[in-house]
Amino acid sequence: DVKVTQSSRYLVKRTGEKVFLECVQDMDHENMFWYRQDPGLGLRLIYFSYDVKMKEKGDIPEGYSVSREKKERFSLILESASTNQTSMYLCASSPSGWTSGTYNEQFFGPGTRLTVL
């Protein structure tokens, strides 16, 4: 079974703090993703990485950065947390996007609920 783990289930931080969210997958997947989930907006892609040290911006990268130094680990960084970054953060991984015309599904971690006060 694919396992995607996230370092914290719940996190409370203060405005202006630097926040690190860690994600680890154990299936040797090339791709890793960070999303945030907000009511009515679904999952919105923040960043994704298709290889070590490679990253691409998603739909809402502002205020975030990422790091992928090892294949199994993908970190999301909030340089200076703000209250509008209070959200559920979901990490996912997948093999390379398409195999024989079929999209390879993404596997999700349990999520980190971040509250910024």
Add this chain to the structure above:
Amino acid sequence: DQQVKQNSPSLSVQEGRISILNCDYTNSMFDYFLWYKKYPAEGPTFLISISSIKDKNEDGRFTVFLNKSAKHLSLHIVPSQPGDSAVYFCAASANNAGNMLTFGGGTRLMVKP
């Protein structure tokens, strides 16, 4: 502007009846569609998918229908069970967009015993 929309935020169904969850998209480049299910305090899990070359895909109690001309897909659950109560997300991908998925806003399904 949301490219994938789920216009019903919630749906309530009696156990044993059919649940129909709908999803509309605007990007004609989308050619693969997935449904994910999410329970509280857990990450989304993949449920079923469909390629744009098909109009129907079935897996047990779950069937997804795709109407390309209307840019509409639907997920049918028959018969619905209380354990199906969850939030369902529709997602779409385009082969030329690499690995990215675009998600809808989700529909909360409640199946009453």
